[in-house]
Amino acid sequence: MTQARSKTNLNAVLAIAGGMFLLARLARRHSPARGRRHPEAGKTGLNPTQHKVVVVGAGFGGLQASLRFARCAGIDLTLIDAHNHHLFQPLLYQVATAALSPSDIASPVRGIIPASSHARVIMATVTGVNIESRHVVCDVGAIPYDDLIIATGSRPSYFRHPDWAQAAHSLKTLDDALDVRTRILGAFERASTAGNLDERARQLTFVLVGGGPTGVEMAGSIAELVRDTLPRDYGTAASEARIILIEAGPRVLNGFPPDLSRNAAQALASLGVEIRTGSRVTGIDRARVSLHNESIPAATVLWTAGTEATPVAEWLGVKPGHGGRVPVDANLSVADHPEIRVIGDAALVTGQDGKPLPGLAPVAKQQGRYVSRIIIGRLAGRRLSPFRYRDYGNLATIGRNRAVAEFGRVHLTGTPAWLAWAAAHIFFLISYRNRVMVTAQWAFTYATRRRGGQLITGRSSEGSATMALLPGHPPPVAKPG
Numbered sequence: 001m002t003q004a005r006s007k008t009n010l011n012a013v014l015a016i017a018g019g020m021f022l023l024a025r026l027a028r029r030h031s032p033a034r035g036r037r038h039p040e041a042g043k044t045g046l047n048p049t050q051h052k053v054v055v056v057g058a059g060f061g062g063l064q065a066s067l068r069f070a071r072c073a074g075i076d077l078t079l080i081d082a083h084n085h086h087l088f089q090p091l092l093y094q095v096a097t098a099a100l101s102p103s104d105i106a107s108p109v110r111g112i113i114p115a116s117s118h119a120r121v122i123m124a125t126v127t128g129v130n131i132e133s134r135h136v137v138c139d140v141g142a143i144p145y146d147d148l149i150i151a152t153g154s155r156p157s158y159f160r161h162p163d164w165a166q167a168a169h170s171l172k173t174l175d176d177a178l179d180v181r182t183r184i185l186g187a188f189e190r191a192s193t194a195g196n197l198d199e200r201a202r203q204l205t206f207v208l209v210g211g212g213p214t215g216v217e218m219a220g221s222i223a224e225l226v227r228d229t230l231p232r233d234y235g236t237a238a239s240e241a242r243i244i245l246i247e248a249g250p251r252v253l254n255g256f257p258p259d260l261s262r263n264a265a266q267a268l269a270s271l272g273v274e275i276r277t278g279s280r281v282t283g284i285d286r287a288r289v290s291l292h293n294e295s296i297p298a299a300t301v302l303w304t305a306g307t308e309a310t311p312v313a314e315w316l317g318v319k320p321g322h323g324g325r326v327p328v329d330a331n332l333s334v335a336d337h338p339e340i341r342v343i344g345d346a347a348l349v350t351g352q353d354g355k356p357l358p359g360l361a362p363v364a365k366q367q368g369r370y371v372s373r374i375i376i377g378r379l380a381g382r383r384l385s386p387f388r389y390r391d392y393g394n395l396a397t398i399g400r401n402r403a404v405a406e407f408g409r410v411h412l413t414g415t416p417a418w419l420a421w422a423a424a425h426i427f428f429l430i431s432y433r434n435r436v437m438v439t440a441q442w443a444f445t446y447a448t449r450r451r452g453g454q455l456i457t458g459r460s461s462e463g464s465a466t467m468a469l470l471p472g473h474p475p476p477v478a479k480p481g
């Protein structure tokens, strides 16, 4: 019986790994990073140094635009980013929960956009735009542009409670993910030496604020880490851990149809996650999370509730719209400035249903491709139709064989949704190396329930300061000097 089960398991892993490698190869063939020349290359009739396009942000939107510009000899491209890597944010929570390593989901931008006579990458932080003189202002100087594309994305928003950021940790960068990983694993270390049961319980309580896709995926991943992986390392501490997901609205995954929200909630509950819907957080500090009717002592609080746009509206001197986003027209240009375009999470674009387009990777990518087409097309004397977003579906995973997927009227749950989620994420990773590494890590975790990234790095502020003493051990003696 056990032999038969492990054989089935092995077959499943081989089938998944085989499928993923095929996908990785297929995606490579269609990869935008492959050096195809754009059909308009050289057709603009401009000297490469004449038409300067500056792209700010090498995330989903900025990179898509840059890939096309880099292949067009008539454009002089400068791509600026504060980081040296493109980050696949949808899998950031897997780095935070030790399932993947940072280099599995990030790629150096210079490796994707190689330097050439008409394309360069600059690592710098943009602080403003001089609209009159047409310069981007950044910490390494001012960079001139003829066309400017701003794709700097979003940042966490604590809903007028900036003090909560001290205790509730968000997930936006690789550094954030490593910090969260250290906090989660460090909490188990501290619990194992806690001097009293209350402190042990506080260390083993993980609260996530916000039941959107990031909160749900993160809660599921912590639950699986605690349930499947950590018992070997921490014994009973793992079974004592509590994972609490707090959502102010009536259901988790509010953006999904109600049947899929219900399924996700059931899947989370089956992993032991406690869900509090209709609960508004009233306070967060280093010791606890307060709700209107409850106080939860917790050492680890993760903020997955809200984001706002980076301060692009301020740079451009325009009135921000919802979420601090910059309102743009049907060509994604800023009012009265056709030479400035804002895309992705930083832009406020109305969809065909009259609602703002969501802050999602496919939106940013389609907008990135659109602005590059429209600028190259304009230089070649063509007019392009307004931007239209194509919605190919919505996916969220809760854990192994647990996911929800919405493709129009088709709703999937369980293993089929999970396979669709895994395939989509492998396919959309930027590099062949990332696809292979993620596939290998997932196959390893699927087969063994172990995680490759269980490292405590750096030092979280909970650190040794709150490390209580083992019963019967003397307090540490301060060393002189």
Ligand SMILES: Cc1cc2nc3c(=O)[nH]c(=O)nc-3n(C[C@H](O)[C@H](O)[C@H](O)COP(=O)(O)OP(=O)(O)OC[C@H]3O[C@@H](n4cnc5c(N)ncnc54)[C@H](O)[C@@H]3O)c2cc1C
Pocket (backbone or CB within 6 Å): 056, 057, 058, 059, 060, 061, 062, 080, 081, 082, 083, 085, 086, 087, 089, 090, 091, 092, 093, 124, 125, 126, 127, 151, 152, 153, 154, 171, 172, 213, 214, 310, 343, 344, 345, 346, 359, 360, 361, 362, 364
């Ligand atoms: C944890 C998490 C999970 C997510 N999961 C999903 C998901 O499952 N599916 C999905 O579709 N979407 C998901 N998203 C949302 C998706 O990642 C964003 O919608 C998408 O990244 C937006 O693309 P963008 O190009 O606008 O910005 P980003 O991809 O965020 O890129 C912005 C870039 O600008 C750079 N930058 C920012 N400020 C400056 C500055 N001042 N100077 C220079 N450079 C700067 C940044 O370094 C970054 O490289 C998730 C987001 C997060 C944070």
